[in-house]
Amino acid sequence: MALSKKSISPVGPESLFLHRVVCLSCGAQVSREHLQEHFEALNPTWTAESHGVAPDGDVFLPEEQVRHFHVPSCSKCGGVLKPDVVFFGDNVCKEKVDFVYQRLEESDAILVAGSSLQVFSAYKFALAARDRKLPIAIVNIGPTRADSLASLKLNSRCGALLPSILL
Ligand SMILES: [Zn+2]
Numbered sequence: 001m002a003l004s005k006k007s008i009s010p011v012g013p014e015s016l017f018l019h020r021v022v023c024l025s026c027g028a029q030v031s032r033e034h035l036q037e038h039f040e041a042l043n044p045t046w047t048a049e050s051h052g053v054a055p056d057g058d059v060f061l062p063e064e065q066v067r068h069f070h071v072p073s074c075s076k077c078g079g080v081l082k083p084d085v086v087f088f089g090d091n092v093c094k095e096k097v098d099f100v101y102q103r104l105e106e107s108d109a110i111l112v113a114g115s116s117l118q119v120f121s122a123y124k125f126a127l128a129a130r131d132r133k134l135p136i137a138i139v140n141i142g143p144t145r146a147d148s149l150a151s152l153k154l155n156s157r158c159g160a161l162l163p164s165i166l167l
Contacts, residue, residue, distance in 0.1 A: 022082060026077040092121045114140055116143070139162065140154075
């Protein structure tokens with residue numbers, strides 16, 4: 001994430017991780033908050049208890065707890081929804097790449113939050129920051145691809161650390 005007047009993430013100009021979903025068929029975008037209302041409407045009595053949380057935020061649920069869960073589809077076309085993030089192996093669209101490079105031009109440092117930077121397109125932003133001689137700070141559990149480029153590396157959960165940072 002570059003530090004400019006506008007906070008950004010490598011996955012999109014208006015979004016931070018996981019706050020929006022997108023339809024794989026028609027491209028419609030829905031806020032995660034709105035999707036939550038659909039989850040609750042389709043599954044009014046459903047409850048589950050997590051048996052662990054992975055570093056990426058995934059939770060582990062037994063099969064019997066998810067067997068009867070109803071997954072909402074796109075309200076416009078019935079298509080499959082997915083988080084509006086770039087998964088490993090996905091391509092980042094040119095518009096988003098251009099946006100990030102524009103923000104890098106405005107930035108005096110970058111902060112990588114919660115990414116191993118194993119996706120090359122994200123790592124390229126760190127390389128671009130290095131080329132511009134911008135300081136790089138990284139908050140992540142475990143190693144990242146850009147650890148050798150970082151001025152500051154903190155092994156921490158973002159949710160635990162980031163709320164205490166004042167800019
Ligand atoms: Zn759709």
